[in-house]
Amino acid sequence: METIYPLQVTYCPICTLPVEYCEYGPDFNACKKWIANNCPEAYPELAEEFEKIKLGEEPAPIEEAKAPVQAPTKKVKFEGPKQVKIALLKRGATKNITAISGLKDFGIDLKAEAKNIRKKFACGCSVVDDSIELQGNSVNQVYDHLSEIYPDMKLVIEEEGGKKKVNKGSKK
Amino acid sequence: MLKKPEEIRTTSQLRSSNVRGLKSAMLEGHPEMEPYIDLLFPKQHSVIEAKLKAPHNNLSFTYVEKTIISIHCEDIMFPHLKLLHKFPFMLKKMQVDKGAIRFVIGGANVMAPGLVSAGGAIEEAKQGEIVAIMAEGKTHALAIGRMMKSTEEIRSNPTGAAIENLHYLNDGFWKMELPS
Ligand SMILES: [Zn+2]
Numbered sequence: 001m002e003t004i005y006p007l008q009v010t011y012c013p014i015c016t017l018p019v020e021y022c023e024y025g026p027d028f029n030a031c032k033k034w035i036a037n038n039c040p041e042a043y044p045e046l047a048e049e050f051e052k053i054k055l056g057e058e059p060a061p062i063e064e065a066k067a068p069v070q071a072p073t074k075k076v077k078f079e080g081p082k083q084v085k086i087a088l089l090k091r092g093a094t095k096n097i098t099a100i101s102g103l104k105d106f107g108i109d110l111k112a113e114a115k116n117i118r119k120k121f122a123c124g125c126s127v128v129d130d131s132i133e134l135q136g137n138s139v140n141q142v143y144d145h146l147s148e149i150y151p152d153m154k155l156v157i158e159e160e161g162g163k164k165k166v167n168k169g170s171k172k
Numbered sequence: 173m174l175k176k177p178e179e180i181r182t183t184s185q186l187r188s189s190n191v192r193g194l195k196s197a198m199l200e201g202h203p204e205m206e207p208y209i210d211l212l213f214p215k216q217h218s219v220i221e222a223k224l225k226a227p228h229n230n231l232s233f234t235y236v237e238k239t240i241i242s243i244h245c246e247d248i249m250f251p252h253l254k255l256l257h258k259f260p261f262m263l264k265k266m267q268v269d270k271g272a273i274r275f276v277i278g279g280a281n282v283m284a285p286g287l288v289s290a291g292g293a294i295e296e297a298k299q300g301e302i303v304a305i306m307a308e309g310k311t312h313a314l315a316i317g318r319m320m321k322s323t324e325e326i327r328s329n330p331t332g333a334a335i336e337n338l339h340y341l342n343d344g345f346w347k348m349e350l351p352s
Contacts (some may be wrong), residue, residue: 006208009257016346018257018341021273025342026342160230
């Protein structure tokens, strides 16, 4: 049979990879259900398991050290229920924005607080979704300010993934 | 090269002379692609070039409609993996053994031992050439790379890194969201 181009490749709708690479994707078990129903021939060695999945059984948990890899990332994300995050965001190459999120959980009126900050720091400050954003880098001042007026508040300064400032024109 | 999708700095329509240049660059050394090249650039759609924000300002890519065509990094150009999947003859194929797949999908460079072992297979290529990285037991490419050594050198001294990993499944270019 002659091959016709462009080739049609079946991509998994769960992990977006070609189905044959699902096993190397972020969550093979999530893909298995779809594969079992749509193209079980991609993994002939799993035919038995696919039959079970079709009958409603959950996929068997996958081997090895996957769990410990995921645990720490979870911790970094959302552990403490109530905390205020102060993060430095980048706008363009040279401009910064200080974002304060989580204030809502403490029942603080965001608009009023933004006004306070605007006065105190003499800088542009507005409410964006559920967070307050200040123009410029005021992470440390905001930290001091909040810890002064709300001594019980849990404050976290969020570093941006080890990224350095500005980095103009650096490669890769 | 790009671990996760990054913000696009600017987009602009590519001039028709640049589109012609892009076509000829893609055909260079791969005449088998000739009958299909116009499929990639349908007349009714314009070719858009997108540049990425700093610190990735050395990277850019082109797309037509919702499909990324090529990726550019300084002076090198290579097709997007989805395009290579459609036309696997666009690049020479270098096959790694099963054990290497996990690492290549993680973004690691291809090490020479994974190419010369029983599950690997290589064809003749020069240093600096752009190649498709295939895998033992799989039909489709999992990455695109640039030869750090020639095939001959890899065969005669199969140690260390052999192919620089430029673009792989699930990397930033794979997951890139295009502006509508
Ligand atoms: Zn999948």
